[in-house]
Amino acid sequence: MPTIYSFPPIVGNQAQILILGSMPGEASLAAQQYYAHPRNAFWPIITQWLHIDPHASYEEKVTALQSSPVALWDVLKSCKRVGSLDSMIETGTQISNDFSSFFSIHRKITHVFFNGGTAEASFKRYVLPGSGLDLTFARLPSTSPANARSSFDDKCRVWHEMLRSAVKS
DSSP, X not given: OOEEEOOOOBXXXXXXXXXXXXXXXXXXXXXXXXXOSTTOSXXXXXXXXXXXXXXXXXXXXXXXXXXXXXXXXXXXXXXXXXXXXXXXXXXXGOEEOOHHHHXXXXXXXXXXXXXXXXHHHHHHHHTSTTTOOOOEXXXXXXXXXXXXXXXXXXXXXXXXXXXXXHHHO
């Protein structure tokens, strides 16, 4: 099984919030775009929050995100996984991204939101111990199509409330 790699962060100078996924799925890796699966709710939620056209190109969405208080990245730099499900990530193969360098550069970030439970668990396991990070952490409902427990409207409401509250802090 080959090792897969995540993407560089999408981050601008105004970033106050870092949203972390675990590792891009197959559709995202093939497209070389964050959240490329057509049923993933991430871009519909974010474009609504940013008040931009949901049908904008990926490049336009990235530019809008870079001009916003939101940054985007993944906890894992690399791992081995069959398929797209987080549950298929081989535990012993996980290597986290360099958060120490990231946070030393992006000092305005005060909140880290996890896009689902695997991102949160991986961050707590591989990054948080000994990091000395003094940030606010929260898990958001996963935008993955595999998360059928929450409706799009419920996900959208929770995401927007959390983003608003973090920007006001």
